[in-house]
Every structure is written in structure tokens, then in C-alpha cells.
Amino acid sequence: xxxxxxxxxxxxxxxxxxxxxxxxxxxxxxxxxxxxxxxxxxxxxxxxxxxxxxxxxxxxxxxxxxxxxxxxxxxxxxxxxxxxxxxxxxxxxxxxxxxxxxxxxxxxxxxxxxxxxxxxxxxxxxxxxxxxxxxxxxxxxxxxxxxxxxxxxxxxxxxxxxxxxxxxxxxxxxxxxxxxxxxxxxxxxxxxxxxxxxxxxxxxxxxxxxxxxxxxxxxxxxxxxxxxxxxxxxxxxxxxxxxxxxxxxxxxxxxxxxxxxxxxxxxxxxxxxxxxxxxxxxxxxxxxxxxxxxxxxxxxxxxxxxxxxxxxxxxxxxxxxxxxxxxxxxxxxxxxxxxxxxxxxxxxxxxxxxxxxxxxxxxxxxxxxxxxxxxxxxxxxxxxxxxxxxxxxxxxxxxxxxxxxxxxxxxxxxxxxxxxxxxxxxxxxxxxxxxxxxxxxxxxxxxxxxxxxxxxxxxxxxxxxxxxxxxxxxxxxxxxxxxxxxxxxxxxxxxxxxxxxxxxxxxxxxxxxxxxxxxxxxxxxxxxxxxxxxxxxxxxxxxxxxxxxxxxxxxxxxxxxxxxxxxxxxxxxxxxx
Numbered sequence: 001x002x003x004x005x006x007x008x009x010x011x012x013x014x015x016x017x018x019x020x021x022x023x024x025x026x027x028x029x030x031x032x033x034x035x036x037x038x039x040x041x042x043x044x045x046x047x048x049x050x051x052x053x054x055x056x057x058x059x060x061x062x063x064x065x066x067x068x069x070x071x072x073x074x075x076x077x078x079x080x081x082x083x084x085x086x087x088x089x090x091x092x093x094x095x096x097x098x099x100x101x102x103x104x105x106x107x108x109x110x111x112x113x114x115x116x117x118x119x120x121x122x123x124x125x126x127x128x129x130x131x132x133x134x135x136x137x138x139x140x141x142x143x144x145x146x147x148x149x150x151x152x153x154x155x156x157x158x159x160x161x162x163x164x165x166x167x168x169x170x171x172x173x174x175x176x177x178x179x180x181x182x183x184x185x186x187x188x189x190x191x192x193x194x195x196x197x198x199x200x201x202x203x204x205x206x207x208x209x210x211x212x213x214x215x216x217x218x219x220x221x222x223x224x225x226x227x228x229x230x231x232x233x234x235x236x237x238x239x240x241x242x243x244x245x246x247x248x249x250x251x252x253x254x255x256x257x258x259x260x261x262x263x264x265x266x267x268x269x270x271x272x273x274x275x276x277x278x279x280x281x282x283x284x285x286x287x288x289x290x291x292x293x294x295x296x297x298x299x300x301x302x303x304x305x306x307x308x309x310x311x312x313x314x315x316x317x318x319x320x321x322x323x324x325x326x327x328x329x330x331x332x333x334x335x336x337x338x339x340x341x342x343x344x345x346x347x348x349x350x351x352x353x354x355x356x357x358x359x360x361x362x363x364x365x366x367x368x369x370x371x372x373x374x375x376x377x378x379x380x381x382x383x384x385x386x387x388x389x390x391x392x393x394x395x396x397x398x399x400x401x402x403x404x405x406x407x408x409x410x411x412x413x414x415x416x417x418x419x420x421x422x423x424x425x426x427x428x429x430x431x432x433x434x435x436x437x438x439x440x441x442x443x444x445x446x447x448x449x450x451x452x453x454x455x456x457x458x459x460x461x462x463x464x465x466x467x468x469x470x471x472x473x474x475x476x477x478x479x480x481x482x483x484x485x486x487x488x489x490x491x492x493x494x495x496x497x498x499x500x501x502x503x504x505x506x507x508x509x510x511x512x513x514x515x516x517x518x519x520x521x522x523x524x525x526x527x528x529x530x531x532x533x534x535x536x537x538x539x540x541x542x543x544x545x546x547x548x549x550x551x552x553x554x555x556x557x558x559x560x561x562x563x564x565x566x567x568x569x570x571x572x573x574x575x576x577x
Contacts, residue, residue, distance in 0.1 A: 005308055006128065010088075015081040016132060019074050023136050026070040027144040029063045030282050036060035038274035045270065074133055082132075086125040093121070093307055099315045120303035127300025138286040145283045152272045153262075156255055160283055163251045167244065167287060244291050248284040255280050316386050316403045322394055328410035329492040329523060331360040333395045340390030342380050349388060350376045351546045358539065361492070363519055365534045366527040367567060368543035374527035377543065378497040381525055382413050411493035416501045417474070418481035422466035425454070428480055429461075433488040440487060448483035449514040450476070475507040482511075485518050494518065496526040531568055540564065 006012065039056040142164070150157035256277055262268030336357040341349040351373050358364055366374050379385045383403035392399045394407065412432060420428055429445060430436045436444075441461065445451055453476060457463040465472050472480070478499055485494060499515075500508040508530070516536065526533060534540055534554055542550035542563050550563050557564035 006131070006304075009081075009085050011081050011084065012132075015077060016136065018077050019133060020136050020140065022070050022074050022077065023133075023140045024144070026067055026074075027141045029067040029070065030141065031145065031148050031279065033060055033063040033067060034275050034278035034282070036063060038271055038278055041274055042271045075129075078129055078133055082125055082128045085128060086121050089124065089307060089311075090121045092311055096311050096313070096315075100310075100313060120307060123300040123303045124307065125300075127304060131300075134286070134290045138290050141286045142283050145279050149276055149279060149283070152276060153268065156258065156276050159255065159258070160251070160280070163247075164287075167247050167251075167284075244288055248281075248288060251284070252277075252280045316383075316401050318400055319403055320405055321399050322397055322404035322406040324406045325395075328406055328490065331521075333523075334359040334393070335395075335523070336393040338391045338393070340380070340387045340392060342376055342385050343388045344385075349546065351380065354390070354548055356541060356548060356551055358523065361521050361523055362538045363524040363526065363536060365537035365540040366525060366543065367529065367531060367534065367540065367564070369567075370529065371545075372543040373546040374529075374543055375497050376546070377541075378413075378495050378525060378527050382411065382495050383407055410491055411495055412481075412485040412488070412491045413495045414478070414481045414485070414497070414499050416498045418477050420466040420472060420477060420480065423464065424462050425457070425465050425480075426461040428465060429483050429487060432484050432491060436487055441483075444483040444487035447486045447514070447517065448479045449510070450479050450483060453479075474503050475511055478503070478511055479514060482515055482518055492522050494522050494524045494526075496524070496528070498528055499526075500528065500530060534568075542567070 036056040036059040040053040040060065043052045043056070146157055146160060149160065259268060259273040259277060263270065263273055334357060337354045340351065340354040342351040342354075343349045354377070366377055368374055376385065380387065381402060383401060386401035386403065392402060394402065394404075421431070426438075426441055427434075429441050433440075438461075442451075445454060445461075454460055481499075485491065500511060503511065512533075519536070524537075526537065537554060539553060540551065540557055541548050542557070544563065550557055550560065552560070554564075
């Protein structure tokens with residue numbers, strides 16, 4: 001139920017100590033509340049004057065209000081800790097994703113990671129808010145009530161003590177069943193998230209291939225499976241709640257019967273009998289509340305476990321092996337891969353035994369069929385993935401990976417869909433160079449072909465774009481990414497990962513005209529399945545199933561009449577030396 005790592009969060013011990021003190025005071029208020037209410041009822045039973053019940057009723061009202069005010073105080077004490085903890089977890093989670101790169105997304109799935117970072121953190125907030133208070137309430141309140149009952153009638157206290165482990169045992173049995181169901185439900189939720197995101201990503205392609213209806217059925221079946229898992233979990237939850245309520249109510253009824261016998265035999269007075277009977281529900285209340293909230297917090301516990309497992313994954317070390325210099329890449333620098341293999345996590349290698357070298361400001365094309373490893377190679381070049389074996393040399397320095405501080409300052413990464421922040425267009429253009437002035441930003445935008453579009457915007461460069469703001473087409477997003485490259489001229493390495501994959505041919509031709517000037521005086525790695533770009537490349541790497549099966553200049557590959565020529569023929573392009 002409780003992940004032990006919760007107690008390692010900063011601030012949890014002082015917060016728990018304060019809540020424990022408040023819970024202790026609240027338990028005393030529960031006892032006093034039962035005592036004063038019972039006194040008032042006994043006075044009425046003995047037909048005493050109305051004035052005799054004023055004081056106990058007033059004291060009852062005070063203790064009643066105090067009890068519930070203490071509940072509010074406990075929530076207010078917990079909330080800042082929970083809010084700060086979940087805020088810190090979200091920041092650490094996002095930072096960890098940045099450190100680990102695409103590897104963690106590949107292992108867990110895009111939908112799962114997004115769900116974990118958004119809804120998962122919210123579930124953790126609910127989990128922490130409920131679990132800390134409930135556990136302390138369960139640990140203190142029943143035993144203080146039991147001790148007080150023992151001072152009144154020890155036989156009743158012994159019975160309550162004996163029945164408690166049986167209720168806990170039954171709750172544990174049902175709890176384990178609920179945990180198993182909840183684990184399957186959470187796994188189904190992750191699967192649903194991944195399927196939904198993957199289907200959305202590939203919707204244009206699925207439509208072109210006529211497979212959109214088939215995948216709609218696939219999403220339906222996955223969501224239906226998740227619905228069934230949810231209903232099964234709710235069935236267990238409702239069964240356990242009913243069973244717990246039944247046993248606690250039965251226990252209170254048995255206590256009432258024995259107290260009644262004591263009253264009839266004159267071995268027990270009415271006042272202590274009423275106090276015990278009034279306290280009995282409060283004795284069982286913490287475990288009932290804990291059991292009811294147990295099912296509501298299972299997803300939060302699963303989300304916390306998943307987030308903490310990612311946070312504890314090791315990050316690449318030796319990030320400062322590549323010496324700093326300015327400029328960070330020149331025409332005399334060389335990058336070499338020797339027998340490099342790359343894998344996602346502990347799985348099989350996605351790239352195997354890569355050997356190539358590039359020098360200076362070459363334009364390197366990376367081609368191959370879908371799934372051949374083009375994006376994995378770009379991610380390795382960007383330092384997002386670390387080699388499982390082999391060596392990398394950059395500027396004469398042997399490196400375990402390219403996740404180097406100096407290397408990160410040398411490249412611009414342009415993916416299929418460049419990320420646009422929820423900010424002004426000016427801030428998005430200046431992503432790599434925040435200190436750029438207005439004239440520099442305008443020049444970069446003009447070189448990327450954005451000037452005409454910016455002129456149509458109501459607020460020009462100050463127009464808000466990104467999520468939740470003004471929409472931007474795929475071609476405009478790519479031009480913004482190009483403008484970023486134009487703006488920061490110190491970054492002389494360009495990594496393109498299928499930058500025109502989702503653009504129509506007319507938009508791509510227009511974008512190509514804006515893109516070619518940025519290639520000058522840059523080391524370019526351009527991964528694409530649109531092979532007309534290869535006519536602009538100096539060197540080409542042909543990938544197949546994670547291996548480089550051919551490499552060389554376009555003219556050399558054309559003369560070999562091998563895989564490169566076959567790819568050009570299959571994709572409808574002729575070979576131009």
C-alpha cells in the first residue's frame with residue numbers, strides 16, 4: 001500500500017510529526033465528544049431538568065467542532081508538502097526525460113510517458129494527500145479509543161481488540177486481489193495511451209494506406225479491454241467495502257448486545273454503556289476510511305512507483321570529456337564511429353557495428369527503409385542514446401557517448417515535428433540564442449522564408465504560438481526550426497530527422513529552397529526516406545536492419561549498383577551521379 005520511498009521525500013517527517021500531534025488531539029476530542037453526548041442523553045433518560053443538559057451539550061458542540069477543525073488543519077498541513085513534492089517530482093521527471101532522451105520513451109511508450117508526466121503526477125498528489133493522513137489516523141486513533149474503553153469495561157476492549165486482526169486479515173486478502181486487478185488496469189491504461197498516441201501519429205499514413213478503419217477497431221478493442229479491467233477492479237473494491245462494513249457493523253451489534261446484558265443484570269451503568277457504544281464506530285472508522293480510500297489510491301501508488309523507477313535510472317556519466325573550444329566545430333574537425341552498437345535499454349541492439357567517419361563541413365545523407373535505424377542513428381549523434389559497445393572519436397578525443405556539454409553546444413536538432421513552446425514567436429525563434437536582438441531575429445526569419453507569414457500576424461513576432469495558442473502548419477514549424485539554425489551561427493552541426501516526412505511535395509520544394517543555404521559551412525546529417533535530397537549530399541550512409549550496408553559519395557554508390565540504386569528505383573527516383 002505504501003511505497004517506502006515516500007518517507008525519503010524532503011519535508012515528510014516534520015509534516016508527519018505535526019499531523020500525528022493533530023491526530024492525537026483529534027482522538028482525544030472524539031472521546032470527549034462521546035462522553036459529553038452520553039452524559040446529556042443519560043440526564044434526559046433520568047428525566048432531569050433541561051438545564052442539566054446545557055453544559056454537556058455545549059461541551060459536546062465544542063469538541064465536535066474541534067474534531068472537524070482538526071481535520072481541516074491536517075489537510076492544510078499536508079497540502080503544502082504534497083504540492084511541493086509533486087511539483088518537485090514533475091520537475092525532476094521532466095529533467096530526467098531530458099537527460100535520458102528517447103531511450104526512456106522507446107522503453108515505456110510515448111503515450112505512457114505523457115500520461116505519467118501529466119495525469120500520473122496528479123494521481124500521486126491525491127495518493128500522498130490521502131495516504132499520509134489515513135495511515136497516521138489508523139496508527140493512533142483506534143488505540144487511544146481502545147485504551148479509554150478498557151478503563152471503563154475491559155471485557156468490551158478485549159472483544160474489540162480480538163476482532164480487529166480478523167478485519168485487517170480480511171482487508172489484506174481483498175486488498176491483494178484489488179492490487180492485482182489495479183496493476184492490470186494500470187497496465188491496460190498505459191497500453192491504451194500508447195495505442196492512442198501511435199494511432200494519432202500515424203493517422204495520415206493510415207488514411208493513405210486505407211488502414212484507418214482497421215486501426216479504429218484496434219483502438220476500440222484496446223479501450224474495451226481497459227473498460228473490462230476497470231469494472232473488474234471496481235467489483236473487487238465494492239465487494240471489499242461491503243464486507244468491511246458488514247463485519248464492523250456486526251461487531252458493533254455484538255458489543256451492543258453484551259452491553260444490553262450488562263444493563264439488564266445491573267453489572268453496568270447506562271453512562272459507561274452509552275460511551276462505549278458511541279465510541280465503537282469511531283474505533284472502526286479509521287480502518288474503514290483507510291479501506292475505502294485504498295482502492296482510490298492504487299493508481300496513485302502505481303504512478304508513483306513508475307515515476308520513481310524512471311527517476312532512479314542511471315544517467316550517462318563523463319559528460320565533460322570533450323574539451324570546450326570556440327568555434328565548437330571547424331572544417332578541420334573529424335567525427336568517427338568505430339564498431340558502434342546501440343540498444344534501447346537491455347534489449348537487442350538496434351544499430352550494429354557502425355563504422356564511418358566524417359570531416360569538416362560535409363553533408364551526410366542517411367537513408368534506408370522504415371525501421372532501418374535512421375532515427376536511432378540521429379539520436380546517437382545527438383547524444384540522446386549511448387552506445388552499448390564500440391568507440392566514438394570527436395576532434396581527436398575518444399568518447400563513451402556524444403552526450404557531452406561541448407557537443408550539445410555545437411548542434412541544432414530538427415525533427416519531423418519541431419517542438420513549439422507556448423510562447424511568442426520571437427521566443428520560439430530565439431530558442432538556441434535567447435540573447436539575440438530584434439534585427440538578428442528578423443534576419444533569421446527572412447532567411448528561413450517566414451517574413452511574409454509574420455507580416456500577416458496581428459502582433460508580428462509577439463504573436464503567441466504553440467500549444468493552446470495560434471496554430472502553425474507543418475511547413476511553418478519547419479521554417480521556425482530553420483530560423484533557429486540561422487540565428488545561432490556558432491552551432492555548426494545540423495541533425496535532421498525526417499524533417500519533411502509529413503509535408504506535401506509542394507511545401508517540401510519551397511522549404512528545400514530555404515533549407516539549402518543553411519547547409520553551407522555546416523556538418524549536416526540528414527535522415528530521410530525522400531531520396532531526392534541525396535543529390536545535395538556529399539556522402540551517404542545506407543542503413544538496413546541497423547547496419548550500414550553501403551556508404552560513399554552518390555557517384556560511388558551509383559557505380560556500385562547496389563542497395564542505394566535499388567532504393568532509388570523502389571522509391572521512384574533515378575540515380576543522378
